[in-house]
Amino acid sequence: EKxxxxxxxxxxxxxxxxxxxxxxxxxxxxxxxxxxKNKPVAAVILRWLLQRGITPIPLSRNEKRIRENLNVFDFALTENEMWAIAKLDRGQFVIMDDEKLA
Incomplete structure (x- = not known):
């Protein structure tokens, strides 16, 4: 990573x-x-990624969710919240079906 x-x-x-x-x-x-934070869980996840310097590319066809996904710049997670989320690592990976990717 470094x-x-x-x-x-x-x-x-x-x-x-x-x-x-x-x-x-x-x-x-x-x-x-x-x-x-009075935010959807998805916004918290996206904000966690952004604060770690990771560019999230969320997928959605739902206009409401797309708008929610963009509304992540008006709050920040504390150091304790960042750590609590980091500890959730379950070692799971979701592999997309490459046949469905364009």
Whole structure:
């Protein structure tokens, strides 16, 4: 990670919400942070990525969700919230079906 960042390369998170398949949107830690921030859980996840210097590319066809996904610049996560989210790593990876990618 240090080498990549030292070269000015940014990490990208493609479909970081996992299309809702991995339970992130219902996670109790994320839900409690979202309630405290008065934001959707998806916005908390996207903000966490942005604060880590990762460019999120969320997928949605729903206009309301697209607008919510853009509304992540009017709040910040505390250091404790960032750490609490980082500890959620479940070691899961969601692999997209490359047949469906353009």
């Amino acid at each position: 080498l990549v960042r030292s070269e000015g390369i940014r990490f990208e998170a493609y479909s970081p919400l996992g299309k809702g398949r991995i339970g992130l949107l219902e996670d109790p830690v994320l839900t409690s942070i979202a309630i405290a």
